[in-house]
Amino acid sequence: MPVASSAGADSRQFRAGRVVAERIEEASNLDLCEAPNRSTGLISEFAHSRGELFNRSGASYLEFKLSLAPRYPRTWLNITGGYLALIMTAVAMMVVHAVPLLPAAVAVLLGALSFGWWIHYLILFFHEALHFNLAPTKQWNDRLAAVFISPLLGFNVATFRDAHFEHHRHLGTPQDNEVSYFSALTPRFIVESILGIRIVRALVAKRRYLQHTQAPSAVAWPTLLSSAAFHGSVIGASLVAAQYALAIAWVAAMISVAPALNLIRQILEHRDFAAQSSTDYSRVVHGPVARIFGDGPLASTFGAAGFNRHLLHHLEPQISCTRLRELESFLNDTALATRLAVCRTTYWTTFVRLLRA
Template structure:
């Protein structure tokens, strides 16, 4: 079956219609895409190592830098950005865990996700999954629960992100959505497991800050707090805008009332794209097209599809985070 690339978006292309030049169907190729578990765990724990080294660097510099409060404050902000970036990197693995892709069994994947990511960011993967799967079902509609891209990337967007206003709104909206999806006997939906993970996260993060202060590492305490409460949510929301907001979006439209329309992009495999768009976010278009594929195999999916009739669709959506920012920013 021939695909009309001028008329169709990849979201409407059925897996069964695609065939590469050798005659292999995508649905047959798809069966070979088992996760590369070594890559999953190496990159995940690499993020933890980067977070630890960033924290250690802030503790060290806070002791040896003699620049008065202005200099130490600037160092804390820089450290907060570094720690926030590392936490944002790790948060992308919460998303991968929502698709059961951090361990061979679903139960083990959920346990790894909560232990390695959930207790750092205060989110239970089972509760997050309820919200995130609706994002896949309702992308671009007024029912999409992950809706940062509904808003223009302007000064107000950034100020609300930096001041924590957007974080408070997002947390309130998230808890309401999880509660609305609760079923009788569903502990995660009612908030039981969610609260356990959240409380553990509060304890872990409070302990890091408290121990830093007790040891005299004031810069580390400030940087960790800024990383968690300012830079992590800001980076998350900016990344979502770059992934899903249309360059033709109306900045005055209320997309909670008017459908925005589904938009996805491919951001390539450069170093920044691989770190900012970790765990497959740099190939987010492909993830939305086939959500259960491990991020470790999305490059293989891209290679296959580039040999099919939808290659022009993919090329039209290839960009970089920098180019997408330049297209979408309204500052």
């Protein structure tokens, strides 16, 4: 069994880490990003073996992990940035309306894309709330989510929390309740997502699942009312101010752009390149696939709240999105570096590859 040979890699701990990495590879015998038909692999093996992982300096992974407390101000700065981007989009649309710089249809299209992008960005922080990463206490986490995130969606975190934890437990199996990646990424899927057909289907499936598991009511009236009030205020104020393009763009963003981005992003995160479009993965095991994407301005906003490092989230679901960069740096200094490198890609590369597949 090969061991690290460089002077910096000669610590016993690093060799131990390499042994663990090789054991993980042998045990799972799969490339996490490629294997289509495994229900266990790196994620579950990592959970069992991380206690034996050390970096090149001999630092224990478990001790390092204890230092990764959430950075709440950074999370809230990011959420504030999302709302500011929505406000700036609205202001830009009003300027375009006042000084006709663009045909109205083009302004609506660009406005819908921008609103949709930033609404999708903001709703990703719902996931941080599911993992209690918005505030130091669980009560304040859920209260803040109810005020700042849920009105965008119309869902409350209590309803979806257990279902999301089941996604972590059953990733890649027919028991997973996040099923977008069971569908192939085809032009038809993209068109149906843009038309809102796919999100309706996904919500119906999720509702059935929640009823089946007797989760708290999927229809939480206070949340639904806060959502109606929020979106109604934006649309109503736009209509009163004769900003019709803005109102149309907002509605299009809500029912088309943001849901389409959400569904496509889930496919890019979890669908195997070798998955077959003819296979029904609600009956056949797909395999636990997760990826690490880029860190640029598009990737870090399309994959906000740590979704651009989704594999790392599946390795350590409780770690805040504000610490995943450091988690990745540490793991890159362990014997797992080569395993993670295989799973590193870009959203665009994955999109093109899955579309061709």
